[in-house]
Amino acid sequence: MKGGDAHSDKGNTRTIEVFDTTLRDGEQTPGISFTNEQKLTIARQLEKLGVDIIEAGYPISSKDEREIVKLICEEGLSAKICGLARVLTQDIDACIDCGVDLIHIFVPSSRIQREHTTKMSEEAVKEQTYEMTKYVKDHGFSCMFSAMDATRTRQDFLVDLFKTAEEAGADILNVPDTVGVSEPFSIFELVGEIYRAVNVPISIHCHNDFGLAVANSLAAVKAGASEVQVSVNGLGERAGNADLAETVMSLNSIYGLKTNIKTEYLFETAKLIERFSGVQIPITKPIVGENAFSHESGIHAHGVIEKSDTFEPGIMTPEMVGHRRRIVLGKHTGRHSIENKLSEIGMFPPKEQLDEILERVKALSVSGKKVTDDDLFTIAEVVTGEVAGHERVITLKELSVMTGNNLIPTASLKAVVRGKECTSAQMGVGPVDAALKAVQEIIGDEIGGDIELRDFRIEAITGGSDALAEVIVGVKKGDRVVTARGARDDIVMASIEAFINAVNRLLQE
Numbered sequence: 001m002k003g004g005d006a007h008s009d010k011g012n013t014r015t016i017e018v019f020d021t022t023l024r025d026g027e028q029t030p031g032i033s034f035t036n037e038q039k040l041t042i043a044r045q046l047e048k049l050g051v052d053i054i055e056a057g058y059p060i061s062s063k064d065e066r067e068i069v070k071l072i073c074e075e076g077l078s079a080k081i082c083g084l085a086r087v088l089t090q091d092i093d094a095c096i097d098c099g100v101d102l103i104h105i106f107v108p109s110s111r112i113q114r115e116h117t118t119k120m121s122e123e124a125v126k127e128q129t130y131e132m133t134k135y136v137k138d139h140g141f142s143c144m145f146s147a148m149d150a151t152r153t154r155q156d157f158l159v160d161l162f163k164t165a166e167e168a169g170a171d172i173l174n175v176p177d178t179v180g181v182s183e184p185f186s187i188f189e190l191v192g193e194i195y196r197a198v199n200v201p202i203s204i205h206c207h208n209d210f211g212l213a214v215a216n217s218l219a220a221v222k223a224g225a226s227e228v229q230v231s232v233n234g235l236g237e238r239a240g241n242a243d244l245a246e247t248v249m250s251l252n253s254i255y256g257l258k259t260n261i262k263t264e265y266l267f268e269t270a271k272l273i274e275r276f277s278g279v280q281i282p283i284t285k286p287i288v289g290e291n292a293f294s295h296e297s298g299i300h301a302h303g304v305i306e307k308s309d310t311f312e313p314g315i316m317t318p319e320m321v322g323h324r325r326r327i328v329l330g331k332h333t334g335r336h337s338i339e340n341k342l343s344e345i346g347m348f349p350p351k352e353q354l355d356e357i358l359e360r361v362k363a364l365s366v367s368g369k370k371v372t373d374d375d376l377f378t379i380a381e382v383v384t385g386e387v388a389g390h391e392r393v394i395t396l397k398e399l400s401v402m403t404g405n406n407l408i409p410t411a412s413l414k415a416v417v418r419g420k421e422c423t424s425a426q427m428g429v430g431p432v433d434a435a436l437k438a439v440q441e442i443i444g445d446e447i448g449g450d451i452e453l454r455d456f457r458i459e460a461i462t463g464g465s466d467a468l469a470e471v472i473v474g475v476k477k478g479d480r481v482v483t484a485r486g487a488r489d490d491i492v493m494a495s496i497e498a499f500i501n502a503v504n505r506l507l508q509e
């Protein structure tokens with residue numbers, strides 16, 4: 001879409017390419033190092049997400065790096081695999097040896113970087129750019145050229161340098177805001193200038209030193225860039241790169257532009273990178289943060305329960321990004337939220353009891369406790385007396401599981417069902433499966449086989465191998481479906497606790 005219409009996206013059906021650099025710039029985040037196995041898993045997840053290009057690494061940097069870039073290339077993904085190289089033959093040869101699809105060559109172009117790193121004159125930078133772009137092309141590879149620190153480079157020289165790369169055959173030109181000093185208006189001007197001077201596609205690579213990386217990337221797209229360089233959770237040098245989810249959702253939902261990203265996998269991708277990187281996603285992070293679609297205050301929760309668009313963007317829903325909406329209980333909770341949550345488990349207390357439940361929920365929150373749905377249900381049971389004094393239909397007494405690479409996972413379980421002690425031992429494809437089968441057997445024998453396990457979701461809600469696991473289970477009897485949660489640091493216990501909670505609620509009706 002050359003020729004002046006780049007600055008208006010009216011009626012624009014451009015598809016913007018997504019170039020992911022989580023494995024390269026993302027791994028340059030101080031303190032982060034992915035294992036090779038993690039890198040392969042990340043590459044497969046990026047493929048599932050639909051990114052167009054995966055920057056897999058910087059092959060010259062180590063033998064290990066070359067090995068993993070090669071392995072990613074051998075995966076046969078449909079995303080193009082890119083390797084990074086300085087404008088040096090040995091760097092480019094390392095990329096060639098790995099079998100990448102695209103070689104990304106870069107050279108410092110600003111005066112400050114040239115004088116204090118490469119000691120190259122502008123003329124030498126141009127010459128080396130020409131030679132090395134040609135070298136990549138002569139070897140039959142696609143070439144991306146980056147003028148490092150472009151946004152602090154003398155503009156005439158920068159445009160000249162990009163033209164030189166174009167002349168030598170570069171397939172795409174990248175404009176890095178290496179130290180994140182740009183703002184949307186200046187990026188718009190700069191990219192527009194380059195866009196008008198060359199005839200190859202432009203990519204934008206923004207760092208987030210002032211929190212403007214996403215805004216700057218969007219401005220560059222407005223000015224004609226057709227590719228955004230992003231990373232999952234915004235990982236990258238210093239304050240990171242433009243965040244993939246934020247950039248893609250803004251392009252889609254605000255600008256009405258297309259990408260090939262399957263946005264429903266954004267949340268799970270962010271969670272994977274959170275786990276592998278050990279960098280926790282802030283609760284307030286847009287799109288993938290825990291609070292991105294959470295509501296506590298009475299007015300907001302009431303509105304959202306009636307119609308979600310009242311206090312959410314509407315042009316972006318939790319379903320679109322694979323997240324979930326949560327009505328959170330706390331000191332700002334209103335009666336509507338309580339009523340709504342209780343109705344989900346079939347409790348409909350009268351107004352006076354509802355007021356008392358609300359007061360107790362607020363008091364619990366003010367005392368400093370995070371109020372969970374289970375806390376609410378316990379309060380409601382006590383206030384309404386609906387279940388108070390009743391035995392739980394099924395109570396777990398003991399659970400042990402055995403698993404290992406030479407064992408069929410087996411679970412033995414003891415539970416009391418309506419006052420009678422029952423035991424079961426079952427095998428499964430994994431320990432959770434075996435334990436669930438053991439509970440199901442007891443339920444089938446003692447209560448009847450018409451309780452179906454419907455929904456089963458495991459979510460690691462904190463990072464690390466000692467993550468607290470939150471399990472959500474739905475059970476069905478007739479046309480009633482009840483869901484319940486379990487949260488433990490032991491995933492098998494959390495699963496069984498959630499299942500038993502759900503069955504108890506279903507049967508207490």
Ligand code: KIV
Binds near residue numbers: 146
């Ligand atoms: O920030 C930067 O300039 C880079 C280049 C290698 C493109 O990451």
Ligand code: ZN
Binds near residue numbers: 205207
């Ligand atoms: Zn960078």
